[in-house]
Structure formats: C-alpha cells, structure tokens
Amino acid sequence: MSAILVTGGAGYIGSHVCKALARAGHLPVSLDNLSRGHRDLVRFGPLVTADLDDRAALRHTLAEHPIAAVVHLAGYTYLGESVRQPGLYYRNNVGGALALLETLVEDAAQAPPPLVFSSTCAVYGTPERMPLDETPPPAPINPYGRGKWMIEQMMADFRAAHGLAFTALRYFNAAGADPEGETGERHDPETHLIPLAIAAALGRGPGLSVFGDDYPTPDGTAVRDYVHVSDLAAAHVQAVEALLGGAPGGVFNLGSGQGASVRQVIAAVAAATGCPVPATVTGRRPGDPPVLVADSTRARRELGWQPARSDLPTVVADAVSWHRRDWG
Ligand SMILES: NC(=O)c1ccc[n+]([C@@H]2O[C@H](COP(=O)([O-])OP(=O)(O)OC[C@H]3O[C@@H](n4cnc5c(N)ncnc54)[C@H](O)[C@@H]3O)[C@@H](O)[C@H]2O)c1
Numbered sequence: 001m002s003a004i005l006v007t008g009g010a011g012y013i014g015s016h017v018c019k020a021l022a023r024a025g026h027l028p029v030s031l032d033n034l035s036r037g038h039r040d041l042v043r044f045g046p047l048v049t050a051d052l053d054d055r056a057a058l059r060h061t062l063a064e065h066p067i068a069a070v071v072h073l074a075g076y077t078y079l080g081e082s083v084r085q086p087g088l089y090y091r092n093n094v095g096g097a098l099a100l101l102e103t104l105v106e107d108a109a110q111a112p113p114p115l116v117f118s119s120t121c122a123v124y125g126t127p128e129r130m131p132l133d134e135t136p137p138p139a140p141i142n143p144y145g146r147g148k149w150m151i152e153q154m155m156a157d158f159r160a161a162h163g164l165a166f167t168a169l170r171y172f173n174a175a176g177a178d179p180e181g182e183t184g185e186r187h188d189p190e191t192h193l194i195p196l197a198i199a200a201a202l203g204r205g206p207g208l209s210v211f212g213d214d215y216p217t218p219d220g221t222a223v224r225d226y227v228h229v230s231d232l233a234a235a236h237v238q239a240v241e242a243l244l245g246g247a248p249g250g251v252f253n254l255g256s257g258q259g260a261s262v263r264q265v266i267a268a269v270a271a272a273t274g275c276p277v278p279a280t281v282t283g284r285r286p287g288d289p290p291v292l293v294a295d296s297t298r299a300r301r302e303l304g305w306q307p308a309r310s311d312l313p314t315v316v317a318d319a320v321s322w323h324r325r326d327w328g
C-alpha cells in the first residue's frame with residue numbers, strides 16, 4: 001500500500017479523491033487546515049491538520065509516512081472572491097503551493113515524490129474554440145485562474161531544476177456527490193450553481209440569482225461543463241498511478257464534453273427535486289466567461305479516463321441525494 005499525501009483532503013473534491021485512492025488500495029494522508037474543509041469528510045485515511053505554509057508540519061508528515069506521491073488540491077476556489085480579494089488568492093494558493101514545492105525538493109539526496117495538481121479550465125480565460133482541448137495558450141482573466149497558471153509554471157520550473165514529475169488536471173465544473181453518500185459538497189459559503197439551485201428548490205435558501213442572460217449562448221445564460229466529482233476522483237487515481245509507473249506526466253482537461261446553460265441546470269434541478277427553482281436574473285458576475293466546455297480526448301487516450309456519471313441528470317440526482325441527507 002502506498003501512502004499518498006492529499007492536500008485539501010477535507011474538501012469537496014479532495015474527500016472524493018481520498019475515497020477513490022483508498023478503493024484502489026492506497027493510503028490517502030490528508031493535509032488540510034480545515035479553513036474551508038470538514039473534519040467529518042476525512043473518512044478514508046488519517047488527517048494532518050496543518051496549513052500548506054507550515055513547512056515543519058509538511059516535513060514531519062513526509063518523514064512519518066512513506067509518501068509515494070502527492071495530490072495537491074488545497075486552495076481557495078472562488079473566482080468572484082479572487083476578483084475582490086486577489087491578495088488572499090495569491091498568498092494562499094500561490095504562496096501555499098510554493099511552500100509545498102520547496103519542501104518536496106528539500107532533500108536533494110532523494111527524488112521528490114511526483115505531484116498531481118488541481119488546476120482549472122479558468123486558466124484558459126475566454127477561449128474562442130469549443131470544446132476546449134489543451135492547445136490554447138493559457139490567458140486567465142481572473143486572479144484565481146492566474147494563480148493556477150502561475151502554479152503550473154512553477155511546477156515546470158521545479159521539474160527542470162529538481163526533477164519533479166507532475167500532472168496538472170484542469171477540471172471544468174466539479175459537481176455531484178459520491179453515489180454511496182459517504183461524502184459530498186459542503187462549501188461555506190456556498191457559491192456554486194448546482195447546490196444553490198437545489199437549496200432554492202427545496203426551500204433551504206434564497207431564490208437563485210441567474211448571473212446574466214445576455215451572453216452569446218442559445219438561451220443567453222452562461223454555459224459550463226459539469227463533470228461528476230467521482231469521475232474527477234477516478235482521474236486522480238489514474239494520474240497518480242501513471243506517475244508512479246514512470247509516465248512523464250502532463251496537462252489534461254477533465255470535463256464531460258457536454259455544455260449546460262444556467263437555465264438547463266435549473267430545469268434539471270426542478271426535474272430531480274420535483275420542485276420549481278425560484279430564480280431572478282441579475283447582472284453578470286465579473287470574471288465569468290460565456291462558455292466553457294471540455295475536450296478531454298487526451299485524458300481518455302493517455303490516462304484511460306472514462307467518465308461514467310457525468311451526464312447532467314445523474315450529476316444533479318447525486319447532488320440532490322447528498323444534500324437531502326446532509327441537510328437532514
Ligand atoms: N470545485 C470546482 O469546480 C473546481 C474546479 C476546478 C478546480 N478546482 C480546484 O480543486 C481544488 C479543490 O476544490 P474544492 O471544490 O474541493 O474546494 P474545497 O474548498 O471544498 O476544498 C479545498 C480544501 O483546501 C483546504 N485549504 C485551503 N487552503 C489551505 C491551506 N493554505 N492549507 C491547507 N489547506 C487549505 C480547505 O480547508 C479545503 O478543505 C481547489 O484547488 C480548486 O481550485 C475546483
């Protein structure tokens with residue numbers, strides 16, 4: 001059994017990655033400062049409660065467990081917040097990643113463990129061609145995306161200087177929840193469309209704000225690619241195992257390949273809950289591109305990735321089941 005360090009393992013995607021790693025016979029060792037994660041979602045291996053910046057805790061964790069690889073998910077994740085508070089994002093996400101990278105390569109006598117990094121389609125900015133493969137040069141339009149692109153470039157520099165092998169997984173919109181109900185999405189505050197639409201439908205939150213209906217899309221609302229979090233988790237296991245097997249690593253877009261507009265998501269939530277979603281159109285959210293849909297051919301071909309639950313009705317149904325349970 002190999003121990004895999006999972007930063008951000010108490011978070012939404014991280015907890016699903018831990019489950020998938022454990023299922024595949026690995027020991028996920030979560031490192032999370034619990035600033036936005038949840039202790040009770042760490043169910044599949046030990047938790048080290050520490051900040052990425054705490055180099056002593058990182059060193060101790062690396063010494064205590066024979067860490068074969070690292071999955072680096074820890075970070076802040078809100079595009080809108082990053083526009084309002086860029087310093088927070090550069091300090092936590094870029095500064096945190098730098099502390100991690102420097103600690104991983106500290107012991108010059110040993111090859112650093114390979115790293116799988118949570119990147120995002122937000123690195124592409126407002127690309128012209130859809131679906132989107134990995135060829136357009138990154139041109140992020142918000143501090144969150146710019147920070148993720150900086151981290152990808154930092155990892156490439158660490159590869160050149162220190163032999164760090166890495167894979168960057170550029171996720172589109174993570175959504176849904178573990179179909180067995182062991183973990184799911186619990187952001188606080190919640191800003192993501194699907195949980196907010198479910199909360200509005202079930203009377204657990206305010207009516208939904210639709211951020212703009214004047215986009216150049218068929219119904220005027222923004223189009224995104226909602227990919228099931230369990231499918232994302234499976235890709236992490238494949239990426240880790242490829243690196244452990246000596247593969248060179250790479251950059252992969254992870255999405256379902258299907259675009260859904262905000263209005264289509266609202267309709268899917270209404271169908272899954274049997275309740276209408278009260279919604280009002282407000283202005284566009286700064287930093288939001290009109291359309292993002294993935295071409296994940298490279299991940300399918302090189303990692304053998306096969307998304308199984310990423311059709312919108314399944315994504316929404318799994319999210320509804322989780323929230324009904326989690327909200328009690
Ligand atoms: N949710 C999405 O749709 C999406 C899409 C693309 C990329 N991502 C990336 O995936 C990763 C996970 O996203 P998520 O939705 O699970 O978010 P999340 O907030 O649920 O999880 C992030 C976790 O990181 C922890 N964390 C944050 N800063 C930390 C620090 N300095 N030290 C230690 N722990 C820290 C938080 O406590 C939290 O548990 C993030 O890097 C995010 O940018 C998410």
Ligand SMILES: O=c1ccn([C@@H]2O[C@H](COP(=O)(O)OP(=O)(O)O[C@H]3O[C@H](CO)[C@@H](O)[C@H](O)[C@H]3O)[C@@H](O)[C@H]2O)c(=O)[nH]1
Pocket residue numbers: 077078079120121122171172173174191192193194196208209210211212222223224262285288292
């Ligand atoms: O109350 C809301 C919330 C969202 N939206 C819209 O719904 C879409 C999806 O928004 P959201 O669920 O907030 O996700 P994103 O802002 O697209 O960001 C997610 O997806 C990105 C990749 O696309 C990741 O990088 C981020 O970490 C992750 O939070 C966007 O068009 C939003 O404008 C609304 O209309 N109303």
